[in-house]
Amino acid sequence: MSDALPDEALSKGWYHAIDLAPGSTTRGSVDLRAIASKVLPERLDGLRALDVGTFDGFWAFALEARGAAHVIATDLDRFHHATWPPRQREANAKEAGENEPGARFGLAHRVLDSKVERVITGIDEIDADRLGGPVDFAVIGDLLLHLRDPVGGLERVHAALNPGGRLLSLEQVSVPLTLRFPLTAVADLETGYTRMNWWEPNLRAHRDWLRTAGFEPRLKRIYKLAAAGAQAKWHSAWIATKR
Numbered sequence: 148m149s150d151a152l153p154d155e156a157l158s159k160g161w162y163h164a165i166d167l168a169p170g171s172t173t174r175g176s177v178d179l180r181a182i183a184s185k186v187l188p189e190r191l192d193g194l195r196a197l198d199v200g201t202f203d204g205f206w207a208f209a210l211e212a213r214g215a216a217h218v219i220a221t222d223l224d225r226f227h228h229a230t231w232p233p234r235q236r237e238a239n240a241k242e243a244g245e246n247e248p249g250a251r252f253g254l255a256h257r258v259l260d261s262k263v264e265r266v267i268t269g270i271d272e273i274d275a276d277r278l279g280g281p282v283d284f285a286v287i288g289d290l291l292l293h294l295r296d297p298v299g300g301l302e303r304v305h306a307a308l309n310p311g312g313r314l315l316s317l318e319q320v321s322v323p324l325t326l327r328f329p330l331t332a333v334a335d336l337e338t339g340y341t342r343m344n345w346w347e348p349n350l351r352a353h354r355d356w357l358r359t360a361g362f363e364p365r366l367k368r369i370y371k372l373a374a375a376g377a378q379a380k381w382h383s384a385w386i387a388t389k390r
């Protein structure tokens with residue numbers, strides 16, 4: 148860790164709560180620290196790991212802290228490169244400003260003296276070559292909901308994993324649709340009333356997205372995201388093994 152903790156690291160608003168030093172945590176609106184210890188393997192020593200859609204980098208730094216030999220964190224260069232629902236694209240691009248992926252990640256990376264490699268790519272362009280080789284463990288958190296084609300995105304990550312490789316997939320799930328259709332995969336198309344979301348799956352749909360892409364998913368956890376206000380949604384976390 149570098150000596151001085153820049154004031155800017157603690158004063159600005161963050162998406163992720165990240166421990167930058169003992170007693171110094173970024174003021175993130177989303178705190179994944181408690182759930183990470185429940186859903187991530189304790190150690191990932193020697194493995195090549197991938198965090199897709201890293202944003203401030205919480206999952207990437209958590210993979211590094213668990214001993215992964217090499218961690219790649221992918222994200223878009225610009226917010227407006229996302230496949231936001233078409234009618235919201237212009238408004239989202241205008242509002243991006245401070246929220247551009249990369250700025251806070253760079254700061255945390257520097258303060259943590261991290262070796263995580265940042266690769267600019269949309270999930271749809273991910274492949275092993277682009278990542279410098281296949282990976283053994285991947286995380287995708289709260290990203291499939293932003294994709295028009297969640298299974299297509301998962302397929303790309305499936306192809307980038309080594310045989311037997313594992314994916315931790317964490318997404319918000321609809322409680323009403325899970326209770327009403329426990330055995331049927333259904334998803335709410337949210338484009339009519341959210342700015343950035345395509346889908347909110349029920350529990351079965353999250354599982355079946357993973358199965359359809361070629362994974363063998365095992366439910367790891369259902370939890371409420373530790374987050375501010377409306378972001379505190381119910382989530383499911385699956386460990387999905389590449390078949």
Ligand SMILES: C[S@@+](CC[C@H](N)C(=O)[O-])C[C@H]1O[C@@H](n2cnc3c(N)ncnc32)[C@H](O)[C@@H]1O
Nearest residue numbers: 200201202223229230248269270288289290293
């Ligand atoms: C809600 S944040 C989630 C951040 C983090 N993965 C987590 O679990 O907290 C969504 C992230 O996905 C990225 N993203 C959105 N659309 C993407 C796409 N088509 N391909 C890759 N990343 C994308 C955004 O830039 C942002 O970093």
